[in-house]
Amino acid sequence: MSARVWKFGDGVDTDVMAPGQYMKLPIAELAMHCLEAVRPDFAGGVCEGDILVAGRNFGIGSSREQAPQALKALGIRAVLAQSFGGIFYRNALNLGLMALVCPDIGGIPDGAAIAVDPVAGRILLPQQGLTLPCEPIPGFLMAMVEDGGLLPHLKKQLAQQQKDKEKTE
Amino acid sequence: MHTLAQKIIARAAGRETVQPGEIVTCRVDLAMSHDSSGPRRVAPMLDSLGAKVWDPDRYVIVTDHYVPAEDKDSQQILRFTRDWVRDAGIRHFHDEEGICHVVLPERGHVRPGMLIVGGDSHSSTGGAFGAYMFGIGATEMLGVLVTGEIWLKVPGTILIEWMGRFPDGVSAKDAMLFLCGKLGMDGGQYQAVEFAGEAVAALEMQERMTLANMAAELGAQAGLVAPDATTRAWLHAAGAADGPDADWHTDPGAPLLAHHAFHASALAPQVAAPHSPANAGPVEGASGQEIDTAYIGACTGAKLADLRMAARILRGRRVAAGKRLLVAPASLRDQQAAQSEGTLHALADAGAQILPIGCGACAGYGQFRFADGERVISSTARNFKGRMGADSSQVWLASPYTVAASAVAGRITDPRPLLEESR
Numbered sequence: 001m002s003a004r005v006w007k008f009g010d011g012v013d014t015d016v017m018a019p020g021q022y023m024k025l026p027i028a029e030l031a032m033h034c035l036e037a038v039r040p041d042f043a044g045g046v047c048e049g050d051i052l053v054a055g056r057n058f059g060i061g062s063s064r065e066q067a068p069q070a071l072k073a074l075g076i077r078a079v080l081a082q083s084f085g086g087i088f089y090r091n092a093l094n095l096g097l098m099a100l101v102c103p104d105i106g107g108i109p110d111g112a113a114i115a116v117d118p119v120a121g122r123i124l125l126p127q128q129g130l131t132l133p134c135e136p137i138p139g140f141l142m143a144m145v146e147d148g149g150l151l152p153h154l155k156k157q158l159a160q161q162q163k164d165k166e167k168t169e
Numbered sequence: 170m171h172t173l174a175q176k177i178i179a180r181a182a183g184r185e186t187v188q189p190g191e192i193v194t195c196r197v198d199l200a201m202s203h204d205s206s207g208p209r210r211v212a213p214m215l216d217s218l219g220a221k222v223w224d225p226d227r228y229v230i231v232t233d234h235y236v237p238a239e240d241k242d243s244q245q246i247l248r249f250t251r252d253w254v255r256d257a258g259i260r261h262f263h264d265e266e267g268i269c270h271v272v273l274p275e276r277g278h279v280r281p282g283m284l285i286v287g288g289d290s291h292s293s294t295g296g297a298f299g300a301y302m303f304g305i306g307a308t309e310m311l312g313v314l315v316t317g318e319i320w321l322k323v324p325g326t327i328l329i330e331w332m333g334r335f336p337d338g339v340s341a342k343d344a345m346l347f348l349c350g351k352l353g354m355d356g357g358q359y360q361a362v363e364f365a366g367e368a369v370a371a372l373e374m375q376e377r378m379t380l381a382n383m384a385a386e387l388g389a390q391a392g393l394v395a396p397d398a399t400t401r402a403w404l405h406a407a408g409a410a411d412g413p414d415a416d417w418h419t420d421p422g423a424p425l426l427a428h429h430a431f432h433a434s435a436l437a438p439q440v441a442a443p444h445s446p447a448n449a450g451p452v453e454g455a456s457g458q459e460i461d462t463a464y465i466g467a468c469t470g471a472k473l474a475d476l477r478m479a480a481r482i483l484r485g486r487r488v489a490a491g492k493r494l495l496v497a498p499a500s501l502r503d504q505q506a507a508q509s510e511g512t513l514h515a516l517a518d519a520g521a522q523i524l525p526i527g528c529g530a531c532a533g534y535g536q537f538r539f540a541d542g543e544r545v546i547s548s549t550a551r552n553f554k555g556r557m558g559a560d561s562s563q564v565w566l567a568s569p570y571t572v573a574a575s576a577v578a579g580r581i582t583d584p585r586p587l588l589e590e591s592r
Contacts, residue, residue: 151217
């Protein structure tokens with residue numbers, strides 16, 4: 001597991017994740033500007049599977065889901081934060097991006113190696129010898145996240161309904 | 170005994186009662202999208218599912234973000250929106266008629282007791298009319314469009330009571346900036362914030378809309394004002410049909426998550442320093458700060474009520490030499506009303522540039538973006554870093570009174586002495 005921590009502070013808003021002036025661009029191009037106003041090395045440096053760790057109220061602001069979408073496009077697998085903006089939290093799960101409430105992020109250093117067990121609600125930092133708790137995602141939402149988000153989840157459900165209908169006919 | 174939020178959600182969930190913390194599935198009475206989060210985002214997903222909008226009469230589309238179209242991409246987005254609206258049989262389409270949050274109630278779509286979702290974070294504005302309305306993203310909107318339903322966790326209610334009356338020169342925007350400073354941008358805990366008290370009861374509807382709108386800045390899911398005679402009169406004038414039939418209010422003694430009470434008469438005009446609405450404090454703290462641009466715009470800062478506040482300051486005065494005042498009215502109807510009553514003329518006479526209606530600079534999409542280091546005082550809702558222009562631009566938030574007064578002085582200024590002089 002080579003996941004690495006990208007650490008941010010409190011109140012990171014959706015405007016800095018998906019800046020308004022780039023909203024016309026396809027998501028891959030928009031993502032290159034993700035968080036550049038607060039951390040210019042982020043978009044270029046993130047690797048597939050990395051974990052973003054933030055303080056309070058991560059994702060406050062706009063309902064634009066290009067914010068979690070940009071993080072996902074860059075390869076971020078999960079966001080851990082002390083708390084989330086409500087719309088961002090819903091958007092992240094709907095897109096299949098794990099968003100985990102983790103009350104104690106103080107001991108997680110930027111750049112640390114990290115492993116996340118969302119089902120058990122556990123975060124492991126091997127270098128620091130730390131195991132931290134996080135709130136698990138409610139079951140019905142975790143099922144959606146495991147399907148890859150709401151769109152594939154709906155596809156699966158519609159296909160199942162079709163199958164059931166064919167059976168009864 | 171239940172809160173207003175609980176009553177609306179129970180009705181939408183088809184239940185007698187619901188309790189805070191429960192997760193319920195609700196029937197959606199109405200869905201709203203704009204040109205940025207709407208058709209261009211949901212149509213491809215609907216196509217991939219082979220699905221259609223569950224009820225085209227219940228999906229309202231408004232164009233406001235890429236308006237006016239400044240480039241080819243914006244023109245294409247608007248063109249796509251128009252074509253899709255026609256093909257999908259959407260009946261309620263408001264094309265370049267103003268900002269969605271202002272247009273929706275203005276055209277009678279929002280009624281007390283409704284459960285409404287909108288594809289924009291300031292969708293909480295509908296709560297001013299006693300509807301439980303909240304913002305969602307495009308993928309979640311897809312779910313609503315396919316099923317007509319949405320899940321939510323029944324919120325607790327944070328009651329915010331304003332006792333007494335707001336003094337002259339102090340507006341709903343000041344009340345919300347004060348609350349952002351006091352409670353923080355997560356003070357709303359993604360619960361329902363309900364505004365009440367004598368000062369709220371005395372507010373006109375567009376001022377109540379500013380309260381509900383900026384509940385988003387408190388991190389609440391919804392911002393609510395219980396409907397009363399003022400609400401009913403406004404809706405009647407807007408030609409709205411009756412809403413779901415019930416007495417929509419929080420029962421006395423209903424369990425609350427928190428209850429805050431403030432003296433409206435003690436509130437001074439507020440200013441929020443860059444880069445957060447939570448950096449708010451009394452205007453004295455920012456007084457004298459030089460500005461380059463004063464901006465009156467957005468759903469929370471350029472409605473007719475807001476334009477009238479600015480005009481009260483600007484009548485008989487001029488924007489300071491070397492400074493600019495930009496005004497982007499929030500809706501076509503508000504612009505026309507401001508035109509016919511002389512309000513717009515007073516702004517233009519003072520040297521304001523009247524920009525096209527729409528979201529304007531607020532969302533940072535269009536041609537009106539602020540330059541490196543530009544200092545702006547704005548009646549909009551958010552001053553996040555880089556939102557309205559360059560990362561190094563600086564935006565202070567204030568009421569239309571304070572923005573107009575600052576345009577006249579060329580620096581951040583308490584509007585109350587100017588109002589006193591005008592009397």
